[in-house]
Amino acid sequence: MKRETAINWILGLGLLAVPFLALWADETFYVTLATRVAILALAGVGLNLALGFGGMVSFGHAAFFGLGGYAAGILAIHAFNQEPFLTVPFTIAGTNDMIVIWIVAILVCALVAVAIGMIALRTSGVYFIMITLAFAQMIYYFAISWPSYGGEDGLSFYVRNGFPGLNTLNPIEFFLICYAALMLGLFLSARLRDSRFGAALQVARQNEVRLAATGIAPFNVRLVAYVISACMTGLAGALFADLNRFVGPSMLSWHLSGEIMIFVILGGVGRLFGPLAGAALFIVLEFYLGGITEHWQFFLGLILLCVVLFVRGGVIGVLAGRRDHG
């Protein structure tokens, strides 16, 4: 077994073990912490598809995270108030069914990602970073200044949405849903990466002209990868809203885009399990530093800075050595 594969197994099984150990030790808080890691890692897995495999440095993935969150929140609120979301041209009722919410979240993110991607992918490099940021900011300000769904204060919904056959209010069952979603995201990433499409995507990153010469349009490959990436991050957003039973503009803020990007870079850009390693390290650091000092952000910044300056290739890079290819 390759070293990276072994590390991936340890990371995946480790995350699964944490909540059960926590229950056994009667420390239910850690179940929530592990759920947070799983959800944010999934958002990172989504971004990694665009950023790691496709070289598209999207600084606006919080847009999709937030859209997914708002999809969950808005549908849940409408279900709670028993008033339909739309009556014209056809009726869309609110819902508490997670599966329906996920589908809506993914569809919304796909639509928005197509629109953003069509414009943003015409640019490259720094311009791409900034235009994705600009679109995310548009959605952020839209959410802030639109009073119907909470505006600046966000939306609280009091009951976690339901999943058939499970009690989502039970922390461990909700964790298992999020964990399954993360694993599904990772599985999909792996399949995409090793497919013909994944190969085309990686060539689009390395040498666009060569890809075009084989008769594949780099733009289309990138757009599809960008949309899939957005959908995964959006699904994570829907789960995150359910975790907190709250969705607000902070889920759309550029700080969050930065954080998701940090998970990816910290874990190792383009590594399959990089986002999981990064999210886990970031959240554990945040948690422990927060317990030690009020000024934990200062030290978090210092640690991150040292990691960038002195540790190349992120956590997985250090543990597993160089990548074989890509």
Next chain:
Amino acid sequence: MTLVLLTEQLLNGIQFGVMLFLMAAGLTLVFGVMGLINLAHGSLYMIGAFLCATVALATGSFWLGLVASLAGAAAAGAVVEIAVIRRLYDRDHLDQVLATFALILIFSEGTRWVFGSFPLFLDIPPVLQGAVTLPGGAEYPLYRLTIIAIGLLIAFGLYLLISRTRLGMRIRAGESDREMIGALGVDIRTLYTVVFALGAALAGLAGALVGAIQSVQVGMGEPVLILAFVVIVIGGIGSVKGALIGAILVGVVDTLGRILLPQFFALFMEASQATSVGSALASMAIYILMAIILAVKPQGLFSAGA
């Protein structure tokens, strides 16, 4: 909507734009010359504001505060460049984003550590208090007019610096071919430190000037930073002229949008709805502007390179 009100808002927009220019000039130089994305530029703005407020409160002189903010921000910039930024020039943009994001955390939390969470307030210097009557009858605060004047003077100064002086020649040369000017015997490391400190000083000046209009608080640099990025992307990265025009465009569109859009929608909507639609669109206006410009000209209006 009277002409007087429109003039005032237009001037507010220009004043805001000039402020953005002070931020954007440094960003675009660092971007253009060193190819570095500096997310921590907003922290230098914050440092300028805090230094100005602290020194002004301690000594009672706004002007001493202004000098302190310029010197302090330049010094902070130089230190950061030597300690951190220098190691990032050869890295890809991702590492730069992560490292400068980390710097934001350090600076913001460090400032909160020293000054606490409460905002500071800085008074407008007595000489610049009061209003001026403009031709046409509009009354406009003297302080804001001064900011516009200072900003335009600095824009002109920067233009002279870059197009007429030896330092400017080196900056331009560094933009197009860093190996070559290194081979010609220019000390690139020092040059980069100087450019970075210059950009930091401009950001610090912007923070100090704005400190007298708004409250001085932790995190004040971040919204401005994002706008400054919008400005340089619209203007074309590396172009000081593009930064000036982009900044004023963004400032005016943002300010006028907030006034005009709600009124525009009120023409054919009920009042409360018009306000929410109008203000939602107004806060998105500059990003829409940016998306349109980039969709038409992917390299910005006055792209220097490429």
